[in-house]
Amino acid sequence: MTSLLxxxxxxxxxxxxxxxxxxxxxxxxxxxxxxxxxALDTMYICAMLMLLVLGxxxxxxxxxxxxxxxxLLGFVSSVALAKFLLRGEVIE
Amino acid sequence: xxxxxxxxxxxxxxxxxxxxxGGLLTLVGCLGxxxxxxxxxxxxxxxxxxxxxxxxxxxxxxxxxxxxEEGPALHExxxxxxxxxxxxxxxxxxxxxxxxxxxxxxxAVPTRDEPPGIGPQxxxxxxxxxxxERDYDAEKPQPPGRGPGDRP
Numbered sequence: 001m002t003s004l005l006x007x008x009x010x011x012x013x014x015x016x017x018x019x020x021x022x023x024x025x026x027x028x029x030x031x032x033x034x035x036x037x038x039a040l041d042t043m044y045i046c047a048m049l050m051l052l053v054l055g056x057x058x059x060x061x062x063x064x065x066x067x068x069x070x071x072l073l074g075f076v077s078s079v080a081l082a083k084f085l086l087r088g089e090v091i092e
Numbered sequence: 093x094x095x096x097x098x099x100x101x102x103x104x105x106x107x108x109x110x111x112x113x114g115g116l117l118t119l120v121g122c123l124g125x126x127x128x129x130x131x132x133x134x135x136x137x138x139x140x141x142x143x144x145x146x147x148x149x150x151x152x153x154x155x156x157x158x159x160x161e162e163g164p165a166l167h168e169x170x171x172x173x174x175x176x177x178x179x180x181x182x183x184x185x186x187x188x189x190x191x192x193x194x195x196x197x198x199x200a201v202p203t204r205d206e207p208p209g210i211g212p213q214x215x216x217x218x219x220x221x222x223x224x225e226r227d228y229d230a231e232k233p234q235p236p237g238r239g240p241g242d243r244p
Binding site: 007008011012013015016019020022033035038041045048049052053055056059061064067068072078083085086 | 104107108112114115116121123125126131135138141145149153165167168175179188189190193
């Protein structure tokens with residue numbers, strides 16, 4: 001790995017980390033419950049992207065499975081939370 | 093950082109460009125999530141990271157592992173297809189939930205049709221009308237009028 005790719009992946013990691021920080025602020029501040037759910041949705045996507053960038057940075061494919069798992073579980077949790085906000089219960 | 097993989101210079105530059113672009117797009121999306129005023133505007137921000145940021149970073153990962161492993165690395169398409177299918181579904185459900193909750197709270201919500209009795213001269217609904225971070229009671233002297241400006 002050359003230093004160019006190292007700096008680029010570091011930059012991408014910092015950008016995604018700043019995005020997660022902003023999502024965390026929205027999660028803490030969010031005036032309504034749906035804002036918090038949206039912030040959680042953003043955070044799982046950011047975590048997945050961060051794992052992909054880490055996989056490039058360390059040259060390892062093990063990070064990919066973790067990214068797939070986060071994508072699957074994040075979708076399920078976001079749908080469950082949105083359903084709860086809409087209907088008041090998850091499974092009717 | 094392991095130094096065992098040496099990419100050709102064009103792949104190195106291309107992967108770096110894709111990574112930087114994807115990271116910047118994700119950051120801009122999260123900035124929108126933090127800066128916008130109403131929930132319906134805020135929903136638009138993170139979709140930038142969920143579509144373009146995801147695509148750029150997955151392309152970078154595909155290119156990197158294709159060059160590094162002597163064969164096409166196509167398993168990133170799995171994540172791309174899955175996110176393309178699921179992110180609109182969650183966004184739609186969340187928008188429905190927000191509409192339902194705003195309507196239950198008695199706020200003006202965007203409707204599909206023009207409300208009856210409101211001419212074209214009446215102020216149309218914009219998403220600025222639901223500003224979650226504004227204190228409407230503090231700005232009490234509001235002009236009396238019909239339409240979406242009326243709030244309980």
